[in-house]
Amino acid sequence: MNNLRKQFPILANxxxxxxxxxxxxxxxxxxxxxxxxxxxxxYGANIHRGIYPMSERATEEYERGREKVAGFIGAxxxxxxxxxxxxxxxxxxxxxxxxxxxxKAGDEVVVEEIGHHANLLPWQRLALEMGLVLKYVPIGDGVxxxxxxxxxxxxxxxxxxxxxxxxxxxxxxAKIKRANPKVVVVVDGAQAVGHGKVNVVESGADFWAFSxxxxxxxxxxxxxxxxxxRWKEMEPLMLGGGAVREVSLEGYRLLDGPQGFEAGTPPxxxxxxxxxxxxxxxxxxxxxxxxxxxxxxxxAYEKLVNMRGLKVLGxxxxxxxxxxxxxxxxxxxxxxxGKYNICVRAGHHxxxxxxxxxxxxxxxxxxxxxxxxxxEVDRLVEKxxxxxxxxxxx
Amino acid sequence: xxxxxxxxxxxxxxxxPRNKGEIKDGVVxxxxxxxxxxxxxxxxxxxKQGKIVLAKFExxxxxxxxxxxxxFLDRIIGITISEAKKITGKEIEKxxxxxxxxxxxxxxxxxxxxxxxxKTGDE
Numbered sequence: 418m419n420n421l422r423k424q425f426p427i428l429a430n431x432x433x434x435x436x437x438x439x440x441x442x443x444x445x446x447x448x449x450x451x452x453x454x455x456x457x458x459x460y461g462a463n464i465h466r467g468i469y470p471m472s473e474r475a476t477e478e479y480e481r482g483r484e485k486v487a488g489f490i491g492a493x494x495x496x497x498x499x500x501x502x503x504x505x506x507x508x509x510x511x512x513x514x515x516x517x518x519x520x521k522a523g524d525e526v527v528v529e530e531i532g533h534h535a536n537l538l539p540w541q542r543l544a545l546e547m548g549l550v551l552k553y554v555p556i557g558d559g560v561x562x563x564x565x566x567x568x569x570x571x572x573x574x575x576x577x578x579x580x581x582x583x584x585x586x587x588x589x590x591a592k593i594k595r596a597n598p599k600v601v602v603v604v605d606g607a608q609a610v611g612h613g614k615v616n617v618v619e620s621g622a623d624f625w626a627f628s629x630x631x632x633x634x635x636x637x638x639x640x641x642x643x644x645x646x647r648w649k650e651m652e653p654l655m656l657g658g659g660a661v662r663e664v665s666l667e668g669y670r671l672l673d674g675p676q677g678f679e680a681g682t683p684p685x686x687x688x689x690x691x692x693x694x695x696x697x698x699x700x701x702x703x704x705x706x707x708x709x710x711x712x713x714x715x716x717a718y719e720k721l722v723n724m725r726g727l728k729v730l731g732x733x734x735x736x737x738x739x740x741x742x743x744x745x746x747x748x749x750x751x752x753x754x755g756k757y758n759i760c761v762r763a764g765h766h767x768x769x770x771x772x773x774x775x776x777x778x779x780x781x782x783x784x785x786x787x788x789x790x791x792x793e794v795d796r797l798v799e800k801x802x803x804x805x806x807x808x809x810x811x
Numbered sequence: 812x813x814x815x816x817x818x819x820x821x822x823x824x825x826x827x828p829r830n831k832g833e834i835k836d837g838v839v840x841x842x843x844x845x846x847x848x849x850x851x852x853x854x855x856x857x858x859k860q861g862k863i864v865l866a867k868f869e870x871x872x873x874x875x876x877x878x879x880x881x882x883f884l885d886r887i888i889g890i891t892i893s894e895a896k897k898i899t900g901k902e903i904e905k906x907x908x909x910x911x912x913x914x915x916x917x918x919x920x921x922x923x924x925x926x927x928x929x930k931t932g933d934e
Binding site for chain 1: 817822825826849850871872873874875912915918
């Protein structure tokens with residue numbers, strides 16, 4: 418998809434850039450940046466406040482952003498989507514805004530060893546504070562395996578940000594709900610939304626959390642989706658202006674719908690930019706993106722799996738390729754590659770329990786976006802081979 | 812392009828550190844570089860005058876952090892712990908002989924950071 422590269426100003430500005438850290442954040446196409454610039458330069462007023470035309474336009478564009486993103490993820494209606502700062506805030510909102518108010522001591526919450534810290538820490542803290550029982554799904558097992566009559570919540574991921582195995586969320590949720598219909602399922606969709614087809618309603622899950630900047634949108638914005646009834650069982654993380662219907666010295670009444678969860682001036686330009694990102698991804702075609710990234714990851718896997726002293730952590734068919742090299746720390750690998758403008762990530766990728774289970778402190782992660790090519794993978798492999806030899810022979 | 816960072820001495824120190832070994836007694840401190848999850852333990856022994864006579868480290872990490880701590884432990888033999896704590900990051904970079912990026916500085920300074928956590932009675 419080489420012609421797509423032209424649509425990314427950062428790639429035009431850095432022709433030699435080989436960006437393979439898309440699981441951390443994707444690059445932004447010009448259409449997203451233009452749309453945000455348009456807000457700031459044409460109608461940059463606050464929303465929901467002014468009666469004057471510019472504020473009305475800002476409000477309209479902001480809400481159009483919500484409609485586009487809601488449509489993109491397959492929501493029934495735009496009001497099911499609350500804008501947050503990203504997946505982390507969304508998952509905290511589920512833990513604090515829903516679970517804290519609807520679970521009780523002794524209830525079981527199923528979480529995954531492969532989970533990102535954002536889908537572990539909120540549950541660890543809540544369990545400690547409320548006396549919930551956390552159950553960890555071992556790597557490779559289905560989350561449904563730990564669901565019992567006492568389970569009230571499952572916090573799962575649609576795609577591990579390290580191993581990159583895609584999960585058929587709909588099938589898993591169906592199994593969970595068959596085992597116990599009372600279980601509420603929250604899905605960490607950070608690595609899934611934007612890299613393939615996602616339909617939150619069809620998935621049967623109760624909550625989907627995702628980030629804008631991992632789907633070619635701006636940083637500082639993401640979303641939490643839930644059905645209207647579920648929102649009514651929740652409390653916002655923050656209170657303040659913009660979220661209230663009426664306030665007196667005796668108390669307050671929040672707005673119905675998503676606005677009640679978006680106190681304060683929201684990231685307006687970002688919401689508008691995220692709408693443009695949804696349009697962009699849709700225009701490229703999510704099936705095409707999914708197939709292409711799967712093909713590239715497969716290509717990289719093939720090339721790397723037989724390299725001497727190198728171990729690929731995930732299985733074949735993953736969308737992300739993480740690896741470790743005997744005798745060379747991932748930091749050194751990433752540093753060396755970085756000198757050749759090859760951007761890959763080294764570390765625990767906010768999944769320390771997963772690395773501990775694998776017996777590693779850290780790994781090197783290669784993750785793909787719609788602008789990557791086989792030539793880039795070839796160059797990566799060439800340089801990886803070079804640095805490994807440097808260490809082996811030294 | 813500067814690929815100097817993986818010069819022979821750094822790789823040599825990484826593969827065959829001189830000061831790596833079990834710490835049986837003496838004063839000990841431990842710290843982790845949370846960026847990469849590496850852990851490092853440093854143990855030292857002092858003579859009656861308070862001069863460091865033995866310094867060892869345990870743990871693993873990248874070539875930069877391991878080479879830096881290995882050289883750093885060479886450097887602190889014969890001086891007191893409070894003198895050792897005054898060694899600067901800049902000096903460590905000089906020992907390594909390379910210019911480090913911001914994230915690699917954290918790796919290189921790990922040994923110094925750990926040593927500064929060691930508590931002795933005379934301070």
